Each structure stands twice: as C-alpha cells, then as structure tokens.
Amino acid sequence: MSAPAKKRVAILISGRGSNMTSLIEAARAADFPAEIALVLSNRPDAAGLDAARAEKIAAVALDHKQHDTREKFERAMHATLVEHGVDIVCLAGFMRLLTPWFVEQWRGKMLNIHPALLPSYKGLHTHERALADGVKIHGCTVHLVVPDMDAGPIVAQSAVPVLDSDTPETLAARVLAREHAIYPMALRLVASGAAGIVDGRVRGGGGASGDLTVPSATPRPSTA
Ligand code: GAR
Numbered sequence: 099m100s101a102p103a104k105k106r107v108a109i110l111i112s113g114r115g116s117n118m119t120s121l122i123e124a125a126r127a128a129d130f131p132a133e134i135a136l137v138l139s140n141r142p143d144a145a146g147l148d149a150a151r152a153e154k155i156a157a158v159a160l161d162h163k164q165h166d167t168r169e170k171f172e173r174a175m176h177a178t179l180v181e182h183g184v185d186i187v188c189l190a191g192f193m194r195l196l197t198p199w200f201v202e203q204w205r206g207k208m209l210n211i212h213p214a215l216l217p218s219y220k221g222l223h224t225h226e227r228a229l230a231d232g233v234k235i236h237g238c239t240v241h242l243v244v245p246d247m248d249a250g251p252i253v254a255q256s257a258v259p260v261l262d263s264d265t266p267e268t269l270a271a272r273v274l275a276r277e278h279a280i281y282p283m284a285l286r287l288v289a290s291g292a293a294g295i296v297d298g299r300v301r302g303g304g305g306a307s308g309d310l311t312v313p314s315a316t317p318r319p320s321t322a
Contacts, residue, residue, distance in 0.1 A: 102131070104130070104131055104132050104133045104289075105131060105132040105133075105185040105186050105289040106132070106133060106135040106136075106182070106183050106184050106185045106186070107121070107125070107132045107133065107134050107135060107136075107184065107185070107186045107187070107188055107285065107289070108134075108135060108136040108137070108138055108179050108182065108184040108186075108187050108188070109121055109122075109134060109136070109137045109138070109150075109187075109188045109190050110137075110138050110139070110140075110175075110187060110188070110189050110190065110192040111137060111138075111139045111144055111146040111147075111190050111191055111192055112139060112140055112141050112144055112191055112192050112193040112194070113141070113144055113145065113146065113191050113193070114144075114145045114146055114191070115137070115144065115145060115146020115147075115149055115150070115190065115191065116191075116274065116277075116278065117190035117191060117211055117277055117278065117281050118137060118146045118149070118150065118190045118191075119146075119149060120277075120278035120279075120281055120282055121134060121188060121190065121281055121282055121285060122134050122150070122153050122155065123282075124282030124285070124286070125282075130282075130286060130289075131286060131289040131290040132185075132186060132285055132286070132289035134150075134153075134155055135155075135156065135182050135183065135184055136155070136156045136157075136158065136178070136179070136182040136184060137150035137155055137156070137157045137158070138157075138158050138159075138160060138175065138178060138179070139157075139158075139159050139160070140159075140160060140161065140162040140171070140175075140192070140193075140194050141159070141161070142159035142161050144159070146191075147159060156182065158178055160174055160175055160178065162194060168194075168195075168197055169197060169199065171194075172196065172197055172199065172200040175200070176200060176203055179204075185207065185289075186207050186208070186209070186285070186288065186289060187204050187207060187208040187209070188208075188209050188210075188211075188281070188285060189208065189209065189210040189211070189243065190211060190281065191211075192210075195247060196243070198245040201243055201244060201245050202245075204243070205244075206242060206295065208242065208243040209240055209241070209242060209243065209253065209281075209284060209285065209288065210240070210241055210242075210243050210248070210250070211238060211239070211240050211277055211280075211281050212224075212238065212239045212240075212241065212248050213225065213238050213270065213273050213274070213277065214228065214236065214237070214238065214239065214273075215235070215236065215237040215238070215239060215255055215257060216239040216241060216248055216249075216252060216255075217248075217249070218233075220247060220248035220249070221247070221248065223266075224236075225266040225269045225270045225273065226266045228260065228269065229260065229264060229265075229266060229269060233260055234259065234260050235257050235258070235259065235260065235310060236257070236258055236259075236260050236269060236273060237255060237256050237257040237258050237273060237276060237308060238255065238256055238273050238274075238276050238277045238280060239252055239254070239255045240252075240253045240254045240255075240280055240281055240284035240285075241253060242288075242295070242300070251295055251298060251299055251300045252299075252300060252305070253284040253287060253288060253293060253300050253305055254280040254281075254283055254284040254287065254304075254305035254306070254307070255280070255305065255306060255307075255308075256276035256277075256279060256280045256306075256307040256308045257276075257307075257308030257309075257310060258272045258273055258276055258308060258309070258310070259310050259311070259312045261312065261313070262319070276307070276308065279307065280305075280307060283305070283307070284305065287302070287303040287304075287305065293305065
C-alpha cells in the first residue's frame with residue numbers, strides 16, 4: 099500500500115524564521131507526514147524569506163502595509179495559501195493579529211508557537227514577565243489557533259527551568275531550543291492525524307517534553 103500523501107504546509111513568518119528552519123529540516127525526513135510548500139511573510143525584509151529561498155521553497159512577501167485594511171491583507175494571504183494548495187498553516191513568529199474570518203478559514207488546520215507555557219503569559223515580553231514573577235518553570239507551547247489570541251487547544255508543550263542567573267536573553271535562548279524541538283513534533287502529530295480534538299482538547303500522541311534539571315545549585319545571593 100502506498101504511503102498517504104504528505105500534507106502541504108505554509109509557514110507564516112515576520113522575522114528571522116528560526117522555527118521555520120526547524121520545520122523545514124524536520125520535513126526533509128522521508129517519513130515526515132508534511133512537506134513545506136510555502137513560506138509567506140507580511141514583512142518583505144524578513145530574514146526567513148531568504149533562508150527559505152536558499153532551501154528552494156516558494157517564498158512570498160505580502161506586505162500588510164500595502165493593504166488598506168486587515169481584511170484585504172488577509173484575503174490576499176488566504177488566496178495565496180489556496181493557490182499553493184496548502185492544507186496546514188504554521189504561524190512561526192508571525193506578528194500580526196488575525197481576524198475571526200481568517201481563523202475560521204483555517205479552523206483546526208492552523209498552528210501557532212508561543213514562547214510561554216500557555217495559558218500563562220499570553221501576549222508579548224513573555225520571558226521578561228516570567229522573570230519578574232519569579233516563576234521556576236517556563237517554556238513554550240504549540241496550539242491550534244482560535245479567534246482569541248494565544249488560546250486554542252494545546253498540541254505540545256515543553257518546559258525549561260528558570261535559573262537564578264537568567265536574563266530575558268538567556269531564558270529566551272533556552273526556550274527557543276525547546277521551540278525548535280516541539281514545533282516539528284506538534285506538526286507531525288497533527289499532519290499524521292495521531293492527535294485530534296476531542297471535547298475541545300487535543301488528545302493523542304503525547305505532546306509533553308522538557309528537562310527541568312538545574313545545572314548546579316547556586317548559593318542564595320546576599321541581601322546586605
Ligand atoms: C519565537 O520565539 C516565537 O515563539 C515567537 O516569536 C519568535 C520567532 O522566532 N512568537 C510569538 O511571540 C508569537 N506571539 P523565529 O522567527 O526565530 O522563529
């Protein structure tokens with residue numbers, strides 16, 4: 099029996115595209131259930147576009163500033179996705195809010211990666227806010243997109259420890275390494291059908307990962 103057809107994936111980016119690269123690399127595996135058919139950016143200067151072209155992947159810039167309304171921009175994006183025969187959309191550092199209309203077009207077929215353990219720390223500056231709160235565990239989440247921002251059924255999460263010595267930058271780097279691991283895992287689960295929604299929650303295939311080992315115990319800093 100022949101293998102099922104690979105799902106065609108579009109990755110939407112706004113910047114450097116390191117998560118995009120991790121998806122492209124994962125999709126090279128013969129047994130990966132998805133292929134990257136398109137990279138689309140709302141910013142023509144996004145570094146990720148060049149990286150995608152270097153991989154011989156169709157890369158399209160649709161500048162949101164060239165469209166008078168969010169709806170017109172999204173209709174142009176949707177038309178491009180349909181033109182490329184896209185089955186699944188992966189938001190990877192795509193920094194535009196999406197209207198309920200666009201989300202509805204891709205309901206159950208659009209994933210997002212967020213640099214925090216949702217439902218904690220929705221929105222921006224997640225690492226700064228986690229450090230300010232003194233949380234000991236932080237991480238990242240891949241979820242299906244719904245009209246509410248950074249909500250939607252969770253497909254995969256990975257946890258990292260927060261160290262006393264962390265700055266927003268060191269914490270971001272530790273989380274980003276986990277993002278690069280869980281986004282391909284989540285896409286595999288969704289594209290293969292191993293994970294699916296039951297009663298509003300994603301079930302099947304696992305989806306939890308992380309390593310909470312703290313490298314070495316650090317002494318309590320002096321308050322004097
Ligand atoms: C990633 O950390 C991603 O989680 C975050 O933007 C970064 C993009 O990096 N996304 C959001 O904050 C979405 N709200 P990348 O371009 O190197 O993948």
